[in-house]
Amino acid sequence: MQCRVRVFAPASVSNLGPGFDVLGLAIERPGDVVEAEFRDSPGVEIAAVTGDGGLLPADPGRNVAGVAAASLLQHLALSGIAAERLGGARPPTGVRLWVHKQMPLASGLGGSAASSVAGALAVNELYGRPLAKDALLPHALAGEQVAAGTVHADNVAPSLLGGIKAIRGYTPLEVLDLPVPPALRLVVVHPHTEVQTSYARRLVREHSFPIEIAVANLGNMAGLVAALHRGDLELLGRSLEDRLAEPLRIGLIPGAAAVKLAARAAGALGCSISGSGPSMFAVTGDDETAERVAAAMRIAFAEEAGLESEAFTGPVNVHGARRIP
């Protein structure tokens, strides 16, 4: 019986333009790491949280990784799956977690989702993988819900499973796996400023929208899903326009309008806010353009808003969260 495991869960870009609370994709990096080992007493203990600047709770009932881990642990205990998996021996019923935040907090990159996914995956790996990966989704969502207040799976699903996901509906939860065009490259730029997710969500939640705004996003959603199936990156770029959330949120991100223009001028096919921001993402069809767009977006943040930033470029992460050595 293994005593200790390490897992990585990637950051994710949710909304993807028109798909508020519906679309998300995983990127290669950054991401969070969680380590887990058995402990003698039952339940979840968080031994340490690192990389969070002391901002995240170590109370396992309030830490998203802890909540996700506890949700899975309880499921395994109730179902008897863990005992069966471990050769009939009565397995330990407690785990100890180390949560290593390796991505910025409140960045719009699905940090709480990554930690939730890593918490659930770490426990599953520790117990010898009793559940298939997609069966971990409800447990990771239990963690994410602690951070977000509402259940939304558009970061958790891609962080766990990889690829580009659409949440068709929540009753019951239905996650669709959309095709990933091989040439697609993502550019994600995180400026050193914060947008409080809860405030950014409230801005949208408390608004009401005329039908033509919904129609605009519906048209772009049709375009985006068709583009992924066709592998038509130009259409994908055109379809990233968001009339629902972006107009309400873009003012929260200093320099964002200039960053969008700079991205397009540097060859991006489309550009929008990642999640509730402040990170911005763009799409391109090759690595060279992606690097050029990343540089242009960083310069725009610096020149327009005096913001330092870091950029991540690369393909969609099609594997999602995974065990690491």
Next chain:
Amino acid sequence: MQCRVRVFAPASVSNLGPGFDVLGLAIERPGDVVEAEFRDSPGVEIAAVTGDGGLLPADPGRNVAGVAAASLLQHLALSGIAAERLGGARPPTGVRLWVHKQMPLASGLGGSAASSVAGALAVNELYGRPLAKDALLPHALAGEQVAAGTVHADNVAPSLLGGIKAIRGYTPLEVLDLPVPPALRLVVVHPHTEVQTSYARRLVREHSFPIEIAVANLGNMAGLVAALHRGDLELLGRSLEDRLAEPLRIGLIPGAAAVKLAARAAGALGCSISGSGPSMFAVTGDDETAERVAAAMRIAFAEEAGLESEAFTGPVNVHGARRIP
């Protein structure tokens, strides 16, 4: 030089559940027929309108087929295309139309779109097909706009071009052709009652929507477009749910809630309102189920609301408007 042509433009089902003003498909029947011949004086004359119970204007400036025909005629005259096509001879600059309504008015089946499409196509055929079919779209839209007051292409595009279409956006107009799963069968039932399109549109236009309603339709739009690409008719059926327009409109159609239940009970994969109603449509995966669903929907209209109805079943019309003998 031909002296007279006849064309047929099919009815269409717009919205298709979640896709208000975005999605539409053409059906095999019913549809409208327009005949055209040259006349000596310039401009459009409407010689007769039949099948409309005397309700449609014969004034070519107010009849949708007349407006579409005039729009194309003016384009051909200005561009000189018609003269070139007809061997350099100066062609007649006037046409005379016969408009034969072969589908019910105010039925939610895209009747004004079919007449507009037929008006434009008839002129194009009369002049020896100077324009490709998709270039007729703006002219058919000019007709539709007279009836609808606003430009919306979700009936016109499928009636003209066939298949299942998504209007990605209007500035500029971008029409996406979505795949048609070969097994897909449509059931359309028209109850003998009327819903005024303008009132049904106003109900939606004057409403404002919370974000979660838009999110629900965005999820279903993603599901629907993915379903068409995958050929997954179960997913297509689940994705037909409309939270934007249907809840506001279903009360205008006596018996509609019972019709939906009856359709599902008879094996339909999904069921919603066609356009602004009162016609209802359902989808199935085979002809036999389609016939059963049609019968169940007609019985429900009769028993719940005392309404006579007629049903149309068949595959999607993938060819759209066409010349007929």
